[in-house]
Amino acid sequence: MNPTHTFDVLVIGAGAAGLMAAIEAGRRGRRVALLERADRPGKKILISGGGRCNFTNLHCRPENFLSANPHFAKSALARYTPADFIALVERHGICYHEKTLGQLFCDGPADQIVNLLLTECAAANVRIVLGADIRAVRRDDTFEVTTQNSIYRAPAVIIATGGLSIPKIGATGFGYDIARQFNIPIREPRPALVPLILTGAEHANFADLTGISAPVTVTCLKRTFREKMLFTHRGLSGPAILQISSYWNAPPPAPNISDPIIIDWAPNQNILAPLLQSAAGRNGNTAKVALRAHLPARLADRLVDVAAPTSFTNHALADLERRLHAWPFAPTGTEGYEKAEVTAGGVSTDALSAQTMECRNVPGLYFIGEVVDVTGHLGGFNFQWAWASGAAAGRAV
Numbered sequence: 001m002n003p004t005h006t007f008d009v010l011v012i013g014a015g016a017a018g019l020m021a022a023i024e025a026g027r028r029g030r031r032v033a034l035l036e037r038a039d040r041p042g043k044k045i046l047i048s049g050g051g052r053c054n055f056t057n058l059h060c061r062p063e064n065f066l067s068a069n070p071h072f073a074k075s076a077l078a079r080y081t082p083a084d085f086i087a088l089v090e091r092h093g094i095c096y097h098e099k100t101l102g103q104l105f106c107d108g109p110a111d112q113i114v115n116l117l118l119t120e121c122a123a124a125n126v127r128i129v130l131g132a133d134i135r136a137v138r139r140d141d142t143f144e145v146t147t148q149n150s151i152y153r154a155p156a157v158i159i160a161t162g163g164l165s166i167p168k169i170g171a172t173g174f175g176y177d178i179a180r181q182f183n184i185p186i187r188e189p190r191p192a193l194v195p196l197i198l199t200g201a202e203h204a205n206f207a208d209l210t211g212i213s214a215p216v217t218v219t220c221l222k223r224t225f226r227e228k229m230l231f232t233h234r235g236l237s238g239p240a241i242l243q244i245s246s247y248w249n250a251p252p253p254a255p256n257i258s259d260p261i262i263i264d265w266a267p268n269q270n271i272l273a274p275l276l277q278s279a280a281g282r283n284g285n286t287a288k289v290a291l292r293a294h295l296p297a298r299l300a301d302r303l304v305d306v307a308a309p310t311s312f313t314n315h316a317l318a319d320l321e322r323r324l325h326a327w328p329f330a331p332t333g334t335e336g337y338e339k340a341e342v343t344a345g346g347v348s349t350d351a352l353s354a355q356t357m358e359c360r361n362v363p364g365l366y367f368i369g370e371v372v373d374v375t376g377h378l379g380g381f382n383f384q385w386a387w388a389s390g391a392a393a394g395r396a397v
């Protein structure tokens, strides 16, 4: 007979959201067990931000999140702000810096953030159980969670098992399975913040530019980002593309029609103006020279080669200028969960209280972090959602 342990709160998943929820609940005197499948907590934190953890963003606003309900995240984000997490980071003496666009990174390795969270868990008497293989979750008058060697009982269970991104470090669909078990609706999960794949002529035109990057604006479905994009051997990546991928992935307006993404290669610049001066020659070479003032030479040359008009009349130059500011790509897919930083979609916010993250129809059951249909832009927003939703649940249980 497996031993039975009784707690006030069970948190399943010791990632960013689960650790924060456990800390907040433990600080309030709740007896908390944090059940983690992996052999160590916070694995995704360790690999985040290129190993430096972009732990929040100074400019965090509800507009930085995708969700079927754009209002859902507002309450939690307002009650646990970037300043709250920064205060925690400073209390633990962790040095950090703003890299760009409000993105805060550790100066040192990301394990400082995991250590911070584990220190806070210890201070809040959270019991962390690693290697917990959860076999069943049942509910009668309370919840019962069965692992390979124990039974845990508590009146509240917080599901913080994240999304499907990066299966090789242990991502599972556990949270969605629990949602289905309790008849909680799910919005179809999909890879987000993910490189896009080009095929056919688009791939042939640009594949040999692998590694070349450029600052651009990229637009899809009325969303625009101004950041760097990068050519890869399979297609497009870099911050601009990762950001727009979350929107590109949205269901297309008509079946089988891929939304184009539109690149402006030199925003707000009159690229071909030098060719309009009377002394300047008008040909492919002068067009390349003009574009090289804004882009790496190989990329500038390739764009002109692909788009060069047969004549260089005023009308043709105006057309080329327009094309360079609205260059369409039609990706045929994404690089999938293996490369996606996050999973968009997830447990429907319709089913949850925006104040507490508790399921409206299943009292005592909570969902937080990436498993919920709230997905941040690139730049520290996903951790801020993990902290904020974790704090909301941890303060309510």
Ligand code: FDA
Pocket (backbone or CB within 6 Å): 012, 013, 014, 015, 016, 017, 018, 035, 036, 037, 038, 041, 042, 043, 044, 045, 047, 048, 049, 050, 053, 054, 055, 056, 132, 134, 160, 161, 162, 163, 165, 166, 169, 170, 171, 172, 173, 174, 340, 341, 342, 368, 369, 370, 371, 379, 380, 381, 382, 383, 384, 386
């Ligand atoms: P998370 O996935 O972190 O944690 C879930 C936990 O549940 C894991 O520990 C997992 O092992 C556990 N688990 C899963 N199934 C289980 C089961 N059946 N039983 C028990 N435990 C189970 N964001 C950001 O804001 N800034 C950044 O710098 C980065 N960088 C970044 C880099 C890379 C490479 C990736 C893949 C992602 C990022 N992100 C990011 C995104 C960020 O890491 C992510 O949004 C959060 O970690 C989500 O936190 P959660 O706690 O919700 O899930």
